Amino acid sequence: MLLSELSGLIGLKLAGKDKEISGVNTLELAGPTELSFLANAKYEDKLSTTKAAAVVLEEKYTDQVESALISENPYMDLAKAMHVFSKPQGCLEGIHELAFVHNDADVDDTATVYPFAFIGKGTVVGPNCKVFAGAYVGEDCTIGAGSILYPNCTVMAATAIGAGVIVQPGAVIGGDGFGYAQVAGKHMKIPQIGTVELGDQVEVGANACIDRASLDVTRIGSGSKLDNLVQIAHNVTTGDDCLIISQSGVAGSTKLGKNVIIAAQAGLVDNIKIGDGAIIGAQAGVPNDVKPGFIGAGSPLQDQRSFLRSSVSIRKLPVMGKKISALEKRIKALEAELFKGNEDE
Amino acid sequence: MLLSELSGLIGLKLAGKDKEISGVNTLELAGPTELSFLANAKYEDKLSTTKAAAVVLEEKYTDQVESALISENPYMDLAKAMHVFSKPQGCLEGIHELAFVHNDADVDDTATVYPFAFIGKGTVVGPNCKVFAGAYVGEDCTIGAGSILYPNCTVMAATAIGAGVIVQPGAVIGGDGFGYAQVAGKHMKIPQIGTVELGDQVEVGANACIDRASLDVTRIGSGSKLDNLVQIAHNVTTGDDCLIISQSGVAGSTKLGKNVIIAAQAGLVDNIKIGDGAIIGAQAGVPNDVKPGFIGAGSPLQDQRSFLRSSVSIRKLPVMGKKISALEKRIKALEAELFKGNEDE
Amino acid sequence: MLLSELSGLIGLKLAGKDKEISGVNTLELAGPTELSFLANAKYEDKLSTTKAAAVVLEEKYTDQVESALISENPYMDLAKAMHVFSKPQGCLEGIHELAFVHNDADVDDTATVYPFAFIGKGTVVGPNCKVFAGAYVGEDCTIGAGSILYPNCTVMAATAIGAGVIVQPGAVIGGDGFGYAQVAGKHMKIPQIGTVELGDQVEVGANACIDRASLDVTRIGSGSKLDNLVQIAHNVTTGDDCLIISQSGVAGSTKLGKNVIIAAQAGLVDNIKIGDGAIIGAQAGVPNDVKPGFIGAGSPLQDQRSFLRSSVSIRKLPVMGKKISALEKRIKALEAELFKGNEDE
Secondary structure (H helix, E strand, O other): OEHHHHHHHHOOEEEEOOOEOOEEOOOOOOOOOEEEEOOOHHHHHHHHOOOOOEEEEOHHHHHHOOEEEEOOOHHHHHHHHHHHHOOOOOOOOOEOOOOEEOOOOEEOOOOEEOOOOEEOOOOEEOOOOEEOOOOEEOOOOEEOOOOEEOOOOEEOOOOEEOOOOEEOOOOEEEEOOOOEEEEOOEEEEOOOOOEEEEOOOOEEOOOOEEEOOOOOEEEEOOOOEEOOOOEEOOOOEEOOOOEEOOOOEEOOOOEEOOOOEEOOOOEEOOOOEEOOOOEEOOOOEEOOOEOOOOEEEOOOOEEHHHHHHHHHHHHHHHHHHHHHHHHHHHHHHHHHHHHHHHHHO | OEHHHHHHHHOOEEEEOOOEOOEEOOOOOOOOOEEEEOOOHHHHHHHHOOOOOEEEEOHHHHHHOOEEEEOOOHHHHHHHHHHHHOOOOOOOOOEOOOOEEOOOOEEOOOOEEOOOOEEOOOOEEOOOOEEOOOOEEOOOOEEOOOOEEOOOOEEOOOOEEOOOOEEOOOOEEEEOOOOEEEEOOEEEEOOOOOEEEEOOOOEEOOOOEEEOOOOOEEEEOOOOEEOOOOEEOOOOEEOOOOEEOOOOEEOOOOEEOOOOEEOOOOEEOOOOEEOOOOEEOOOOEEOOOEOOOOEEEOOOOEEHHHHHHHHHHHHHHHHHHHHHHHHHHHHHHHHHHHHHHHHHO | OEHHHHHHHHOOEEEEOOOEOOEEOOOOOOOOOEEEEOOOHHHHHHHHOOOOOEEEEOHHHHHHOOEEEEOOOHHHHHHHHHHHHOOOOOOOOOEOOOOEEOOOOEEOOOOEEOOOOEEOOOOEEOOOOEEOOOOEEOOOOEEOOOOEEOOOOEEOOOOEEOOOOEEOOOOEEEEOOOOEEEEOOEEEEOOOOOEEEEOOOOEEOOOOEEEOOOOOEEEEOOOOEEOOOOEEOOOOEEOOOOEEOOOOEEOOOOEEOOOOEEOOOOEEOOOOEEOOOOEEOOOOEEOOOEOOOOEEEOOOOEEHHHHHHHHHHHHHHHHHHHHHHHHHHHHHHHHHHHHHHHHHO
16 A cells, blocks of 8 residues: 555655555564554654654654654554554354354344354344354343454353444453352352443453343443453443453442543452542552542552552661661660769759 | 242242232332342331332331331342342253264253353263353363353363352363473473362352362362452362452462452462461462461451551551651750760769 | 383383382372372471372482382472373364364364364464364464364464463463553554464463564563463563463563563563563562562562561551650650750759
């Protein structure tokens, strides 16, 4: 594809020579037919050494390369260029004869269903969906237009999935929530008879788990993205456009506002509320409600600045202990001296 | 179903008007044909506003609703009612022609095996079991009566699963333990030739992992429940009726007593013993044996009270540091003054 | 098999009586036809009570048993003996008629492909590979000789897997990395157009995840072993012979040297470098580069000794707080006294 053609597709102004472009790569790795990008000023010096055919960059850097696509948000425009060049996963189309589609399921003619995929009774699969091999969709589900269920993911009964959703391999949506009534030291299973709803454009990471509600619904807001191995317990709800990074867990009935970010390996207890736009640091432990816009870290959660101060202080703890001991001795000496002084008077 | 009929089924006394009941829901969400429950006194005020047809509650609240099922343990009895109304997952019965059942496997006539399920050589699947699509059961396994293997779970060779066990989607039972002999900087795999045993009524969460033993057996006691994404390493054993919450991990050969509770994202090192009834807090790190009944939190584990005190103290650390500096100055001043005073004498 | 025959196979000297050996077990559990081992001096007393037919042990213990295999590294030689007796998982051979193998895939005649396994277009599966039921291998992959893909694992397009690799059940290799450009509060997906490469003899644990690179490649060095539920983000690379224990996570573009060990539940932030031979403790949080050979623990990471000191100190924190308060009072008293003293003069 010509650079001029690409610039039209992604809506950027071309400065410099037109060239043939075959793909996208980093400044270091790009070859003479690849497009690259400068999204971080600290890599500016790589502009002089890159072999890239052209670079997506801010206007002020234009003169440093032979061909540029001028952008106000190079990272976003790079993403657009990558969409042009990216090849979707998969090598089949249509409904394969080794797929299982229940007689009472309704799979759109434009959908692709791989061998060994399972579509249960009463389930509706929308236009242009792709259901890969080994994906299981139970009964009475709806899968919105253009959604992709990657291999070996599981969607249990009565799950409602929006449009443009991506479920990475191995993810489990609608497994039973973890609920038991305690009866004389035994754990009596509480049937999990609620459901799961995913809004539009949600992404669920590989081997992530979203449990069905005990009653009511577990809901992930539109545009929210969950990374690999994330755990979402029963009756959790999130607002739109949240990011929940790898290996984090949200316990039962906790409510996230919109645009919440939870970094990796963090844990949130059950039945709390996280305000819009809050940011929870990696490995944090969140025991209580969090206000909108709060930026926190640590377990238990502190505000970011206190956390950093505490972290530094913890390293000084052994020294602090020694200082206290030293002070105790000096005070003892002072007390002895002062007591003696009093006696002398 | 009539409320009077339901009350008979779950063994509760009906007070008030008989009504048609179609399902179960919370006090807030229940409609006029749904049963609700009051399990926590703090929601008592919702009794006056609920639209529920009837409520499971303790006797003292009876007068506040038109129809009540009187219970000494409303949460437990709610669970019983939910069992009446819950519809099991799945839409097929019998052994599907697209299932693979080895000629030398023994699958009970009353069992259900979905398309794309795999039953290996020499494996015995008991009465009323359900093996969902994509579930893999290797050779020489036994699956006890009424057990459910949900989609895409994996049960490797020689695993013994009790009766009434539930394996959620994507769980892996009997994968190799992580064992290597170090030989000149290389890691030489130690074959994992042991097995896994799950007692009766065990539940294994979605994408949880229970490794096979290197030698001997990894064992989960009857009635124990493992949540999603839990890791159980080789040669671990647990007593009966343990609860291991999401994303926790138990390292090799560690032994849990009965009725142990491990909260979310906790980690236990290898080769330790956890006494009966111990409770380990969320995100705890457990480096040593734990006594029966111990309630602990933190990493490394402390008793619950010490942990809470330490947590509070950590937040005060920067202040403590400043206090120590201030004390040092004041002592220096005192010393100077006292020294001067001595000279004056 | 005769002990003398086994001793020849694994290259050890037999001392004592020849016997029939049927398997391997611990000193405590071994029966009269089983081989056992003494790899840790603290179990020496079990030599007198074991029922094992023979024991792999260091020369100095030879006289304590009837039959011994003399070894300088009993644990390693045990592993060799276990390889002799271990029976590989699985009960089928050849390419099953219920497998899906794309017409343009190239599967070696000696490979085994189970029912419900999927081999995509352009993919090459080498000699003696085993692809179990429910395993998905996308298009344009290469699977090196002798590699094993256990049930329900997923290998997405263009992944290159070396020889002798083991992928445990449910593992996901080549799922999309977690990359989004922020556009007015929305998260715009950045296509993940890079790949994944696993060297020879790599092992990937059950339900572990290795994301494909956004650009370029995510690479796991030869001989590296990843435990269950590990998360490897896009563009991570590791050197050879690393060990990454269960539930740990490595964020995007972080580079591990060779022979790095990361203990369980640890987390490494993105874009850092971990030097050769570094050891990261369980539950550690690693925010910065780590030098070769560094042994660290804690979150944020400290060197092992400082971490232990800090851990002890944290428990003393409430006491330290009280000491500081006590010192403050004593100083106040001293100041009052000294001030009075001054007045007296």
